[in-house]
Amino acid sequence: MSGYSMSEEIARLGERAGLDVQSRFPEIDDVSERCTAGVLGAFQRHRVSAPCFAPATGYGYADTGRDTLDAVYADVFGAEAAIVRAGFANGTHAVTAALFGALRPGDTLLSVTGAPYDTLRGAIGIEGGYVGSMREYGIGYAQIELTDGGRPDTAAIAAAAADSSVAAVLVQRSRGYTARRALSVDDTGEIAGAVRAVNARAAVIVDNCYGEFTEPCEPTHAGADLVAGSLIKNPGGGLAPAGGYIAGRSDLVEAAAFRLTSPGIGGECGPNLTDGRLLYQGLFMAPHTVAQALKTAIFCARLMELLGYRVNPGWNAPRHDIIQSVELGRPELLEAFCRGIQAGAPVDAFAVPEAWDMPGYGCPVIMAAGTFVQGASIELSADGPMRPPYTAYLQGGLTYEAGKIGVMTAAQMLTGSGAGPDAR
Numbered sequence: 001m002s003g004y005s006m007s008e009e010i011a012r013l014g015e016r017a018g019l020d021v022q023s024r025f026p027e028i029d030d031v032s033e034r035c036t037a038g039v040l041g042a043f044q045r046h047r048v049s050a051p052c053f054a055p056a057t058g059y060g061y062a063d064t065g066r067d068t069l070d071a072v073y074a075d076v077f078g079a080e081a082a083i084v085r086a087g088f089a090n091g092t093h094a095v096t097a098a099l100f101g102a103l104r105p106g107d108t109l110l111s112v113t114g115a116p117y118d119t120l121r122g123a124i125g126i127e128g129g130y131v132g133s134m135r136e137y138g139i140g141y142a143q144i145e146l147t148d149g150g151r152p153d154t155a156a157i158a159a160a161a162a163d164s165s166v167a168a169v170l171v172q173r174s175r176g177y178t179a180r181r182a183l184s185v186d187d188t189g190e191i192a193g194a195v196r197a198v199n200a201r202a203a204v205i206v207d208n209c210y211g212e213f214t215e216p217c218e219p220t221h222a223g224a225d226l227v228a229g230s231l232i233k234n235p236g237g238g239l240a241p242a243g244g245y246i247a248g249r250s251d252l253v254e255a256a257a258f259r260l261t262s263p264g265i266g267g268e269c270g271p272n273l274t275d276g277r278l279l280y281q282g283l284f285m286a287p288h289t290v291a292q293a294l295k296t297a298i299f300c301a302r303l304m305e306l307l308g309y310r311v312n313p314g315w316n317a318p319r320h321d322i323i324q325s326v327e328l329g330r331p332e333l334l335e336a337f338c339r340g341i342q343a344g345a346p347v348d349a350f351a352v353p354e355a356w357d358m359p360g361y362g363c364p365v366i367m368a369a370g371t372f373v374q375g376a377s378i379e380l381s382a383d384g385p386m387r388p389p390y391t392a393y394l395q396g397g398l399t400y401e402a403g404k405i406g407v408m409t410a411a412q413m414l415t416g417s418g419a420g421p422d423a424r
Helices: 008-045 064-076 091-102 118-124 154-161 185-196 250-260 276-306 331-343 400-415
Strands: 081-085 108-111 140-143 166-172 203-207 226-230 244-248 310-312 324-327 365-368 381-385 391-395
Touching: 008 064, 008 276, 008 400, 064 081, 064 244, 064 276, 081 250, 091 118, 091 166, 091 203, 091 226, 091 244, 091 250, 108 154, 154 166, 154 185, 166 185, 185 203, 226 250, 244 250, 276 310, 276 324, 276 391, 276 400, 331 365, 331 381, 331 391, 331 400
Parallel strands: 108 140, 108 166, 166 203, 203 226
Antiparallel strands: 081 244, 226 244, 310 324, 324 391, 365 381, 381 391
C-alpha cells in the first residue's frame, strides 16, 4: 500500500476501520456540498474571471485580483470585509494582527477558552519576554477556563466581560495541544451573546484555524466580530502556497490591516506576490478537501481505537475541526507515529522526523509533514509536544485514500516499535 509494508494485522484492522467509518461519510459530504454551494455563489456574485489570477507588482494599487479575493472571502464568511494576504506568515500572525487591531494600551484581552495556543502566548506576553508583545504595550490579559465538559462557561464569561477594560474576547475554536473538544459554531455564538449582553464594546475574535468548512456556516454567521486563520490549513484547499485571512466587521478588518502594513495604508497597498489562481482555486477546493481531511481523521480514530489507544474525539463523535489526537503514552511511540505519517507521505517520505525546539513552543516538538506546501496542515501531517501524555495530533489529508494509507503506515510503525499501548 505504501513504501512501508503492511502486516496482515494492520491490513485486517484497516479494512474493518474503513468499513466502520463509512457510516459517517454522508453527513460529511452533505456539509461539503453546502459549503461548496456557498463558495461557488460568492465566486459568481463577485464575477471572478481569469484577470483576477494575474500577479501585481510594486505598490499593488488597483490589484483587482487581491481586492476581488477579499470580497469573495467576506461573502463566504458572512462578513462585512476581509483581508487575504500571502504576506501573513501563518495563522498566529493573522490572529495577532486581528488582536492588535482591536486592542489599545490600557485595554484587556479576555481569553474564554483557557490558555491560547502555544505560539500565541508569546505574542500576548503570557510566556517569554518577547519585544513587542501585547503586555509590553500595556495591554492586560485575563482568561476563563472551559467547563469540565469542555463547553464555554457563559456565566463566568459574562462576569469577566462586564469589566469595561475588556476590548477583545479571544475564542480558540480548535483544541491546540490539549485534550478538550473543538468548539462548534453554535458555541461561538453563545459566547458572542454572553459578551454582548454585558459589553457592547468588546470584539469577539475567533481563532478559526482548523475549523473552516467543517460546518455549513462560520462563527461570523453566528455573531463573532472577526475570524482569522491560515491559508495552508483548511481554506487554502491544499493549493495556497502561504498566507492567512481575517474576515468580519469592516472597522476591525481595517485596523488589522493597519497592523499588517502600516496605519493609513492597510490593505490598499501591497500585492499578493504569488499566483493568484492558487488562492482562488484553493478556496474553491477547500470544502471538498476539508471533507477528505475529516474522513481521514475519523479513520485514524477508529483504527487507533482498534489498536487499543485512547483517541479524542472518538470516531463516531461530532466534528468541529480536522484535528485527531491519539494518546500514545511514551515518547518513543509518539516518535514512531510521526515517523510513520512521514513514511506514508508523497513528499520527503525518506525523512526521519526528530523533535526540536521550534520557535514559539515551550518544549521540543516533533512534526511530520511530507507535504507539497511546507508544513501545510491541510495535507496529512502529525505533530506533538514531547511531554506527557505524549499525544500525537493528526490533521489533514488531501484525499481520503492517501490519508488512509498514511494512517495505516503510522499504525504499522507503532506495532513494529515493539511497544504497544499495554506497554505505557
